[in-house]
Ligand SMILES: Nc1ncnc2c1ncn2[C@@H]1O[C@H](COP(=O)(O)OP(=O)(O)OP(=O)(O)O)[C@@H](O)[C@H]1O
């Protein structure tokens with residue numbers, strides 16, 4: 377049957393789908409097309425002929441025709457179009473479509489912030505308090521970090537150098553004049569979140585927002601997006617912003633695909649990467665995009681993010697001298713509290729990674745809820761120890777093969793050069809905890825002994841070399857205890873001595889020689905020397 381032409385009287389209000397040729401009621405064609413166009417390319421024509429109802433996945437499950445969005449939410453490809461204004465797709469529908477990778481709206485993650493959107497689910501058994509049930513419902517389903525993803529720059533904490541008042545990026549965003557740029561920063565510092573905010577606030581009638589993740593997309597997906605972008609520009613005068621998460625995962629050839637299209641403005645590219653773009657992104661692409669560096673979130677920003685989450689869960693922050701009170705005589709009124717100190721500790725421990733912080737909070741709350749009924753006279757309190765338990769060990773960013781590997785060894789070298797015992801101990805601990813090869817660090821110590829101490833103490837080099845050998849013989853995990861810090865213990869005072877500073881660190885490891893303990897103390901700002 378010819379598309380759109382129907383001779384049957386009864387079919388006057390139906391129209392043939394240009395994709396699968398199925399007759400669909402006029403009013404449902406847009407919905408049908410959304411489903412029909414996005415059936416994975418491998419699906420046979422027979423399967424394509426499903427009616428929209430049949431094609432839909434069962435309640436709650438993402439249908440095959442839907443594209444996975446950030447954080448697991450799903451969006452139809454033409455999400456932005458209202459049914460009435462929906463534009464027909466001009467690309468051949470049979471061509472391969474990106475499956476489960478692309479997403480044209482980043483907006484819906486923000487829905488999660490409203491409590492109504494929390495899915496219904498049974499709370500853990502063993503606790504029948506209705507208030508707690510409510511809390512458990514809020515915490516079930518999507519991870520808290522994803523649910524708390526801010527939608528406005530107002531809720532976006534920290535990163536003032538990049539998006540603070542009067543910064544260039546902020547001004548451009550406010551003017552809806554978005555340049556191509558690459559966001560570079562450690563995990564959980566808000567790269568994806570910033571892209572979400574841009575998507576949410578972009579002028580919908582003039583801008584289309586598409587998301588790809590380089591972890592799952594391939595060159596064909598990129599070409600597809602570019603083809604659509606060209607059509608959108610030609611036919612509807614809409615520009616396309618393409619957000620590519622983890623852009624460093626694309627190899628140089630794949631990155632080349634973007635070049636001419638960024639150059640001529642068919643797409644505005646926003647890339648996000650945790651790796652140094654100078655090494656991982658094509659120079660040609662770099663010259664077309666500004667690199668914007670996001671920093672690890674500060675402890676203050678982390679606290680603000682955590683407080684916002686705590687507030688949204690209805691948990692009250694308990695100051696040091698405050699007494700937790702049950703809201704009423706009825707247990708159902710019982711309030712959950714979190715110690716202010718616990719929040720601060722969490723903010724310190726997550727090392728500027730908001731995702732880790734929020735997920736740590738979620739875990740502590742959930743485990744507190746699951747621990748069963750609590751006292752009827754006292755509210756339920758999340759204490760520092762619960763937080764620590766939730767995080768298990770201090771979260772430290774380390775990447776043996778990437779950027780952090782060089783950052784940390786450089787920091788260790790420089791702290792030793794500066795005779796800063798706590799700092800060098802911290803960096804050493806951080807590397808060993810992160811799984812670094814101890815011999816790599818020991819080799820650096822040898823270099824340090826010859827370069828930085830040199831003839832000021834001729835014994836430095838033999839000591840460093842014997843430390844290297846000791847590590848070589850013993851290996852991890854034993855060199856975590858005494859053996860390995862030995863190298864540090866020997867060298868740092870030597871460095872101190874060469875600078876006329878006679879500080880000794882022999883007692884640094886004190887009664888607890890485990891480097892991980894010292895690390896934790898330093899991270900919490902206590903200082904290993906004082907603590908142990
Ligand atoms: N600046 C911020 N303000 C408020 N919340 C933030 C901020 N940065 C991150 N978050 C929270 O942390 C979560 C993770 O952040 P996001 O996904 O943006 O990290 P990312 O930098 O893209 O990390 P990755 O490189 O691992 O993808 C978000 O869902 C959000 O809840």
Ligand SMILES: [Zn+2]
Pocket residue numbers: 393394395396397398408409412413424
């Ligand atoms: Zn169809």
